[in-house]
Amino acid sequence: MQKITTHLWFDGRAEEAVRHYTSLFPDSRVVDVRRNGETGPGEPGAVTAVSFELAGQRFIAFDGGPGPAFGDALTLYVDCADQAEVDMFWEGLGEGGEEGRGGRLTDRFGVTWQIVPRAVTELLGDPDRDRAARVTKAMAGMRKLDVAALQNAARD
DSSP states (O other), rough: OSSSSSEEEEEEEEHHHHHHHHHHHOOEEEEEEEEOOEEEEEETTTTEEEEEEEEEEEEEEEEEESOOOOOOOSSSEEESHHHHHHHHHHHHHHHHSEOHHHHTTETTTEEEEEEHHHHHHHHHHSSSSSHHHHHHHHHOOSOOOOHHHHHHHOOO
């Protein structure tokens, strides 16, 4: 087991969220679903926690009932190989959610994600700081990141 596991608190939708997430990421699976027993707490058979892996990374989804909301201070960063992968995750995770700026979106479960093409790291790390600044400015005006547009900004 990994040393640190991200624990996500959902209000009655943990199993739904996990099924959605594991359908999007390769090398993902539900590891274990824990349910209430006959004596509770809560409804017998109701999900209490789901252990799962996304791209080999372990998480726990907890159905804790009403509780703290997810916030933008914590995001799950998705490293995407190319624009096609950005598009796939943006569509899948963004369905029913809300788009943010600079590659951020909040999914329908309230979790915030950063969907970032690998090219961004290279472009922002350019030793020519003017080029990197143009890329940063271009990103600020985008919702879903567009690799071709960012590469064009670096060239201009």
